[in-house]
Amino acid sequence: METVLISVLNGLVYGMLLFMLASGLTLIFSxxxxxNFAHASIYMLGAYLAFTISQVLGFFPALIIAPILxxxxxxxxxxxxLRRVHHNGHIAELLFTFGLVFIIGRLVQMTWGMLPMAxxxxxxxxxxxxxxxxxxxxxxxGFMLLVSAAMLLGTWLLLKKTRVGLxxxxxxxxxxxxxxxxxxxxxxxxxxxAGGCLLAGLAGVIGGNYQTTEPGMADSMGPIVxxxxxxxxxxxxxxxxxxxxxxxxxxxxxxxIDYSVADLLRPVGxxxxxxxxxxxxxxxxxxxxxxxxxxxxxxTILFFRPRGxxxxxxx
Amino acid sequence: MTSLIRRCCFAxxxxxxxxxxxxxxxxxxxxxxxxxxxxxPFASGGDEFLKVFGYxxxxxxxxxxxLGKKFEVVPFDDKLQPAEALIALKNITDQNIPFVMQCxxxxxGSALVDGVSKHNARNPDNRILYLNCGALATELTNEQCDFxxxxxxxxxxxxxxxRIKALPKDVTKVYLLNQDYLFGQSVQHDTRKWLAxxxxxxxxxxxxxxxxxxxxxxxxxxxxxxxxxxxxxxxxNYNRDLNLLIKAAVDNGLNVRFDTYLAHLIGGPTxxxxxxxxxxxxxxxxxPNVPVELHKPDAEAFTAGWRTSHDTDFSEIPFLxxxxxxxxxxxxxxxxxxLKVALALExxxxxxxxxxxxxxxxxxxxxxxxxxAATFSKNxxxxxxxxxxxxxxxxxxxxxxxxxxxxxxMKRPAS
Numbered sequence: 001m002e003t004v005l006i007s008v009l010n011g012l013v014y015g016m017l018l019f020m021l022a023s024g025l026t027l028i029f030s031x032x033x034x035x036n037f038a039h040a041s042i043y044m045l046g047a048y049l050a051f052t053i054s055q056v057l058g059f060f061p062a063l064i065i066a067p068i069l070x071x072x073x074x075x076x077x078x079x080x081x082l083r084r085v086h087h088n089g090h091i092a093e094l095l096f097t098f099g100l101v102f103i104i105g106r107l108v109q110m111t112w113g114m115l116p117m118a119x120x121x122x123x124x125x126x127x128x129x130x131x132x133x134x135x136x137x138x139x140x141x142g143f144m145l146l147v148s149a150a151m152l153l154g155t156w157l158l159l160k161k162t163r164v165g166l167x168x169x170x171x172x173x174x175x176x177x178x179x180x181x182x183x184x185x186x187x188x189x190x191x192x193x194a195g196g197c198l199l200a201g202l203a204g205v206i207g208g209n210y211q212t213t214e215p216g217m218a219d220s221m222g223p224i225v226x227x228x229x230x231x232x233x234x235x236x237x238x239x240x241x242x243x244x245x246x247x248x249x250x251x252x253x254x255x256x257i258d259y260s261v262a263d264l265l266r267p268v269g270x271x272x273x274x275x276x277x278x279x280x281x282x283x284x285x286x287x288x289x290x291x292x293x294x295x296x297x298x299x300t301i302l303f304f305r306p307r308g309x310x311x312x313x314x315x
Numbered sequence: 316m317t318s319l320i321r322r323c324c325f326a327x328x329x330x331x332x333x334x335x336x337x338x339x340x341x342x343x344x345x346x347x348x349x350x351x352x353x354x355x356p357f358a359s360g361g362d363e364f365l366k367v368f369g370y371x372x373x374x375x376x377x378x379x380x381x382l383g384k385k386f387e388v389v390p391f392d393d394k395l396q397p398a399e400a401l402i403a404l405k406n407i408t409d410q411n412i413p414f415v416m417q418c419x420x421x422x423x424g425s426a427l428v429d430g431v432s433k434h435n436a437r438n439p440d441n442r443i444l445y446l447n448c449g450a451l452a453t454e455l456t457n458e459q460c461d462f463x464x465x466x467x468x469x470x471x472x473x474x475x476x477x478r479i480k481a482l483p484k485d486v487t488k489v490y491l492l493n494q495d496y497l498f499g500q501s502v503q504h505d506t507r508k509w510l511a512x513x514x515x516x517x518x519x520x521x522x523x524x525x526x527x528x529x530x531x532x533x534x535x536x537x538x539x540x541x542x543x544x545x546x547x548x549x550x551x552n553y554n555r556d557l558n559l560l561i562k563a564a565v566d567n568g569l570n571v572r573f574d575t576y577l578a579h580l581i582g583g584p585t586x587x588x589x590x591x592x593x594x595x596x597x598x599x600x601x602x603p604n605v606p607v608e609l610h611k612p613d614a615e616a617f618t619a620g621w622r623t624s625h626d627t628d629f630s631e632i633p634f635l636x637x638x639x640x641x642x643x644x645x646x647x648x649x650x651x652x653x654l655k656v657a658l659a660l661e662x663x664x665x666x667x668x669x670x671x672x673x674x675x676x677x678x679x680x681x682x683x684x685x686x687x688a689a690t691f692s693k694n695x696x697x698x699x700x701x702x703x704x705x706x707x708x709x710x711x712x713x714x715x716x717x718x719x720x721x722x723x724x725m726k727r728p729a730s
Contacts (some may be wrong), residue, residue, distance in 0.1 A: 003538050010534040012632070086394035114359035116558065116586035116629075120700070128568060136568035139618055210559050211531065212586045216356040220528065255525075260539030288495055 005137055013141045016148035016250025017210070020203035021221065022240050023155060024227040025195025030172045030235035031192050034082070034093045038100035040222035042197045043093045045104060046070045046204020047213045048112055051119035059116065059122035063147075067201035074197025078190045109215050116214035144206050152241070159237070168192060172235045173312060190288070227298045233311020242309055247294050254290025332517070344387035345380065345651055347446075347641075348407040350400050350427070353392040363489040363581045365390055367631045370621055375638045381645035384689065388416075395419065395642055397426035404430050408443055410495060411650040415657050416446045418468075418634075421497050423659075424450020431463045435653070435728075442653035448637055452501050456679040460723035463653070465660055465680045467637035471498070471551075472719055474576055474598050474686060475505035477712035479513045480547065481596070481688030482574060489574075490521040490545035492536065492554055492560070499524060502551030502576060520545050527557060533563035541569050553577035558586035565590040572596065581627055584691070584699035592704060595691040601632035602689055602706040603697040614668045618697075628699050633684065636667045640675065654728060672714055679723035686712045 026037045046066050053062035077100065085092040120126075121140045128136035158166035171188050173179045179185040211217065224247065232243030261282040265271075286293075301308060326531070349368065351361035368388045376385040389412060391403035400423045407415055419428055424447055431445040447455065447466040451474070456466050468475075482489075491506055493499035503524065510517055520543040525536070537560075540548060548571055552560060561573055578587070578597040587595060603622070605612035621629035640663055641656070648655035661677040673684045688710040697707035 003535075003542065004724045006538050007535050109358070114362055115582040115700075118585050118588060120588065132566075134540060136566065138566040141566070161659070187491055212555060212562070214555065214582070214586070215359070216555060218527075220531070221357055224531070236395045237349040251530075255530075256539060288524050289526065291531075306639055 006137075006250070007139075007256055007280055009132075009137060011249035011252040012245065013144055013210075013248070014252060015245040016145055016152075017203055017207050018201055018225065018228055020148050020206075020242055020246055021045050022226045022232070022244055023237060024199035025225055026229045026232065026234070026237065026240045027168070027172070027192050028196045029229055031168070031175065032082075032093075033090055033190055034097065035226070035229075037094070037097040037222070038077075038195075039200055040198070040218040041101050041108075042070050042074065043106040043204040043207065044108060044215075044218040045073065045219055045263040046201030047119065047208025048108055048117065048204075048216065049201070050205035050208055051213055052112075054119070054122075063202075063205050066205045068199045070201025070204070071194045071198030072108075072249035074200075075190055075194035077197075082193070083186065083189075087095055099139075105176045105218060112215075114215055116212045117206060119209045119213040121209050121259055122201040122315070140210065144210060147202070147206055151199065155199075155237070156226075158241040160166075164191070173200075224294060226241060227294045231298055231301055231308055233308025235312045236308070236310040239308055241312030247297075250293050250297070251290060254293055255287050257290075260285045324463040338654060340614050344385050345645065346387050346389050346410075346412045346414075347404075348391060348410075348412045349388050350391045350393045350403045350407075350415060350417045350423070351419050352395040353390060355394045357395045357419065359581055361392075363627060364418050364631070364634075365698050366625065367621075367634060368627065369637055370629070371631070371635050374617065374635070375642060378639075379642075381719050382649070382651075384636040386642070393417075393423055395423060397423050400426055401430050404434070404443075405592065408438070408441060409436055411441060412657075413653055414444050414446055416448050416637075418447075418449030421450045421452035421455065421501075424452070424455055425459060428455060428459055428461045428464050432461045441554050444653045444657055446637060446641070452497055453499075453505065453609075456681040457722050460679045460721070460725055462614075462657065462680070462725055462727055465657070465675060465682075465707070465730050467640075467682045468600065468633045469499045469682060469684055469686055469717065473684075473717045474506045475502065475509045476717055477686040477688060477710075478506065478514075478576060478598050479509040480516060480712055480716065482517070482547070483572075483596070486547045487516060488518050488520045488543070488545045488547075488573065490523075490543055490549045491569075492521070492523050492525060492546045492548055492552065493518060494527040494542075494556055495524040496527045497660065499527065499551050506549055510655045513661070517569070525552075525556070530556065530559070533560045534567055536560065537567045537569050540564075540571065541567075542598075545571055547572040548572050549574045551576045553580050554582065557583065559586050561590050561595065570594075579630060579689070579699070584702050584704065587691070588702055589704070591691040593690060593692060597689055597691075597706065599630055599687050599689055599706065600684070601630050601667075601669075602687065602699075602708070603628050603630070604689075604695045604705055604709060606688060608708050611669045615638070617668065622697065625726070626701055628697070632668050633682070636665060636673060636682070636684070640665050676718075676721070679721040679725065682716050683718050686717060688712070706709060 021043055025036060028036050049069055050062040050066040053065050081096060082093055083094045125140045127139050129139040129142045131139050159169055167183055167188055228243045228247055232239035309315050351364060352358050353361045367480055372386050380386055380532050393400035417424060427445050430486055431443055435442040445464045447464055451470040453470040456470060490501055493503045535585050557578060558654050573595045575597050578595055579599045603618045618629040644656045644659035645651055647659040660675050663675045665673050671685045673682055675682050687708050689706035689708045691704050692707040693704055698705040
């Protein structure tokens, strides 16, 4: 019981962090049809910028400034980069963002070096919020939940209650129609791209000290975010939210499950023995392959429901 | 005006002389190829080692090099991929470089053992020696041992023996957590073996493999460790997988020891920081506080010299031992011929920088050397990576302690 409750909380924290990253990506992906490979790189950039700014001004100013910087960088990438290669089709755009991953990764290494940064949780938030069955729940995780909930609310209000949101929503489902109605679609694109990068930057600021700020952080976060976007479905923020939480829960819960497929079969009367490949695969405990489960789920959903959980268009 | 032109002419002539002289000077050196990840996620290690080699060579070359020539390190990037390492090896043999070093990754090391062995069988007139300075899997000097490989660092089993010997006496319950790949499994296996051998009083309350580099949140592992009642987590994890583990332990208020194998690796101290104070221990070849504790001013001056120009620490004493032994072997052989140098290296005895005896065992080409168990502490002269905490030696596993039996059956060339 106690492990369940603790895992739910930790799964929620990780899921919300994933959502912060994936929401921007899904908006960009749905609207522009571009899978922005560099999204996780912006996340990394957010963490590094936050580290540098917090050295000078403290953590809370960094929480505001770093995401804005990331948003500006995103806007610049869209205006001077993506828009230029747009004429050459989606493949060119895809390759462009793919190249950006390496450029940003290298720039970060050249600026900050290859070693992890000593980016730590601010002192005001460095205490246990409450103790649950003898295990602390750190205040910083509570703060992360708070920030991501505020961001969720903010995005929802922006998309559902404002005129800008209306146009973005329309462009999500009917991009050509919105253009035909005389809206400046390129500017909408820039706004969305910058907004997505801003969210990624924000995720970087609070994720950088929750994990470690190092040059490998983009590589470790990138694949899982794509899984979330595909699993949640194109053009659906709700699907993205659901997928993030599910992935967060799966990854934290899988660790505590010590059973394997073979244990499931035992009550049915099937007992596996011997040293065959099949036995080996089936007796691996879930905990050992937990981190791979999201990818298995992505493949499964692409088989049975190619548009994802709540998607409106095929991937 | 004319004097200006004349000066320019002189400068030009002088410059071209220097340029012409360069290749001539380059031929005077003994080249040692260095294959390691210099780009990609593991580049921090390769990059650091390359700088360390620069620092070591300055000393070795000042001490006279070998055969009156200086050593020169020629770097090649393998991206931690065996296939890339073999391409680099081809390149190295094409350039007639007689030695190749590699210090990261047992998978790459295994490919190089095989590649070098085949190359030498096919090209007896252009042989090459593989100097292993960091591929740790025990198999490389056991089942897979090869005449053309010399390992100048302790294998996993030697480290495991040191690890278990250094465990505090009051620890009775341990939890093993390792990465699910060759190295992690090797650590898991050897840790269990030596626990059974040396500390039968210790109960293993958890033994787990985790996906390598894929876990984002270790909180669930912490909950499991807490539930198991372990006093110490013995782990071969490193980099991210170790930093996040310890971070999660602190966040969740788990108060156990972390008896690791590789916490001292570059970047580890910075990422872990105060979280590791007095409860993080590691098994190392050397650390800057060893000369202080053993009162060796020369060695201390050498390591302190590194600190003045770098933010990291000098702990690569086996690299220095390797070059000193290589220089001695080349001098003894009278040439850089791979076979002659190999024969000279076999059973060679030397002392390392702090005065401990080391020996290159003939049976398996494994360097027999001491290891240090150290705890992350504030009470040290030299802190690690400017964190305010450094490695304080608790236990020295001597060369005799770590002279373990080998099952190597080496095929020797007909000389």
